[in-house]
Amino acid sequence: MKRLSVLFCLVPALALAQAAPQLPAPELTEVWTSVPPKVAPGARPGDPPSDAIILFNGKDLSGWESVSGGPAQWRVADGEMIITPTSGSIQTTQKFGDVQLHVEWMVPVLPANRKGQDRGNSGVYLQGLYEVQVLDSLDNPTYVNGGAGSIYKQYAPLVNALRPAPQWQSYDIIYTAPRFYGDGSLAEPARMTIFLNGVLVQNNVALRGPTEYRGIPLYKPHGDAPLMLQAHNNEVHYRNLWVRKL
Numbered sequence: 001m002k003r004l005s006v007l008f009c010l011v012p013a014l015a016l017a018q019a020a021p022q023l024p025a026p027e028l029t030e031v032w033t034s035v036p037p038k039v040a041p042g043a044r045p046g047d048p049p050s051d052a053i054i055l056f057n058g059k060d061l062s063g064w065e066s067v068s069g070g071p072a073q074w075r076v077a078d079g080e081m082i083i084t085p086t087s088g089s090i091q092t093t094q095k096f097g098d099v100q101l102h103v104e105w106m107v108p109v110l111p112a113n114r115k116g117q118d119r120g121n122s123g124v125y126l127q128g129l130y131e132v133q134v135l136d137s138l139d140n141p142t143y144v145n146g147g148a149g150s151i152y153k154q155y156a157p158l159v160n161a162l163r164p165a166p167q168w169q170s171y172d173i174i175y176t177a178p179r180f181y182g183d184g185s186l187a188e189p190a191r192m193t194i195f196l197n198g199v200l201v202q203n204n205v206a207l208r209g210p211t212e213y214r215g216i217p218l219y220k221p222h223g224d225a226p227l228m229l230q231a232h233n234n235e236v237h238y239r240n241l242w243v244r245k246l
Ligand code: MG
Pocket: 121, 122, 123, 131, 133, 134, 230, 232
């Protein structure tokens, strides 16, 4: 009887020992190199982190030039870059590929008869080719892939997260440049993730090609290129522009 009870005790213990899986050591999935570099974040949301390239110094247009050639013609006042009626689009003198980009923009209060695409129209062009639309489209009907937060004529924003004019709006854009094969054909399309005022409006979308006002976009091979801000004969203000190379 005693021998039997010992057996009954042993059998479940043996079964348990057999069923117990051989657990991998936790160290097997630990990675210790390369250690990410330290980056000091900005004091407040939207402030540039320590490794950002400041695109606008708040005082003058150094680092910018006119897209049509010569010096940039925008007005600078109160730490803002302002589009004037004849100023033309401007671009950075530096060229960029993959970036994290922060841009703040503001459209003044406009009369009700300024409608559709004529209400604070500008644009942030990644690599001078791919437009994130700037527009006061909070209560301003227009085609949905042409409002603020859209990738112009390609993707409507997921939501309309604009603030009423003349409040400042912010874009935080994660941009992956397109890749091309040696023969110029497309290997990987450009991709964008966009936050408008901290709200996700584009989630890693694949661009169909460069922004086109008319017709279907078609990729053409290119390398690093300037960031461009569009002048569309509308007064739009910009400030606090910075970029991190990725
Ligand atoms: Mg535009």
